[in-house]
Amino acid sequence: MTSSPAIDLQDVTVAYHRHLALHGATLQLPAGTICGVVGMNGAGKSTLFKAIMGFVKPIRGQVRIHGLPRQQVQRQSLVAYVPQSEDVDWQFPLRVWDVVMMGRYSRMNWLRQPRGSDRQRVRESLEQVDLWPLRQRQIGELSGGQKKRMFLARAFAQEAQVLLLDEPFAGVDVKTEKLMIDLLMAEREKGHTILISTHDLSSITTFCDQVVLVNRSILAYGRTSEVFTPENLARAFEGSLRIPRRCD
Numbered sequence: 001m002t003s004s005p006a007i008d009l010q011d012v013t014v015a016y017h018r019h020l021a022l023h024g025a026t027l028q029l030p031a032g033t034i035c036g037v038v039g040m041n042g043a044g045k046s047t048l049f050k051a052i053m054g055f056v057k058p059i060r061g062q063v064r065i066h067g068l069p070r071q072q073v074q075r076q077s078l079v080a081y082v083p084q085s086e087d088v089d090w091q092f093p094l095r096v097w098d099v100v101m102m103g104r105y106s107r108m109n110w111l112r113q114p115r116g117s118d119r120q121r122v123r124e125s126l127e128q129v130d131l132w133p134l135r136q137r138q139i140g141e142l143s144g145g146q147k148k149r150m151f152l153a154r155a156f157a158q159e160a161q162v163l164l165l166d167e168p169f170a171g172v173d174v175k176t177e178k179l180m181i182d183l184l185m186a187e188r189e190k191g192h193t194i195l196i197s198t199h200d201l202s203s204i205t206t207f208c209d210q211v212v213l214v215n216r217s218i219l220a221y222g223r224t225s226e227v228f229t230p231e232n233l234a235r236a237f238e239g240s241l242r243i244p245r246r247c248d
């Protein structure tokens with residue numbers, strides 16, 4: 001990979017029809033970090049992720065991943081996305097195996113015929129998240145925590161450089177959360193970059209090296225010890241948050 005920032009946003013502005021969801025977002029994150037994305041409901045966290053994924057087209061500004069523009073990032077499948085559970089049609093007739101295999105699509109020909117190496121990588125990814133025994137299950141038959149782990153396995157199968165996780169710990173028990181955090185820390189060791197949006201502020205200081213505070217724009221970003229302060233949190237939550245006594 002290049003020496004450019006893993007994630008580089010310059011003045012990114014996104015609107016849905018006439019509604020401005022994210023305004024002038026500028027951000028650089030180094031590779032090999034875990035970064036918490038924090039803000040109120042509707043602050044623009046998912047929109048930030050969608051802009052990085054190329055799911056929404058900014059009306060202004062640019063996004064680069066490891067110095068590369070959107071088309072190249074998508075061609076090389078550099079970014080993986082773990083969506084919020086509500087964004088998925090769980091009745092769709094897909095097995096866990098099929099979803100995780102989707103992480104390999106960018107490496108297949110147009111017929112999408114998996115090779116032995118694709119099947120092997122899918123197996124390893126399912127084993128990593130402890131879902132190998134459930135590989136034949138229809139996706140709607142999984143529990144909340146199993147659904148999150150399935151998408152994490154898809155991201156691992158994709159071998160992406162950047163992982164975006166939208167509320168991965170919502171509705172997940174403590175044991176599953178710990179398993180997921182351990183797996184994400186292992187990804188960081190490989191030099192991969194992980195962005196996690198979360199409402200659980202107490203966990204941020206335990207595993208996030210960096211924090212991004214969002215309130216319709218990027219209010220602050222950088223090292224957790226410098227950015228995750230009561231003053232910044234008060235700005236991000238417009239005073240509606242009960243501030244913990246110590247944040248570092």
Ligand SMILES: Nc1ncnc2c1ncn2[C@@H]1O[C@H](COP(=O)(O)OP(=O)(O)OP(=O)(O)O)[C@@H](O)[C@H]1O
Pocket residue numbers: 016017019020021039040041042043044045046047048
């Ligand atoms: N597809 C859409 N069409 C119109 N407006 C949208 C759309 N998606 C999001 N918005 C609006 O854009 C703003 C930012 O939404 P976004 O989902 O990015 O916030 P969020 O910080 O992820 O919120 P939450 O924590 O509730 O998931 C909100 O005002 C939301 O209502």
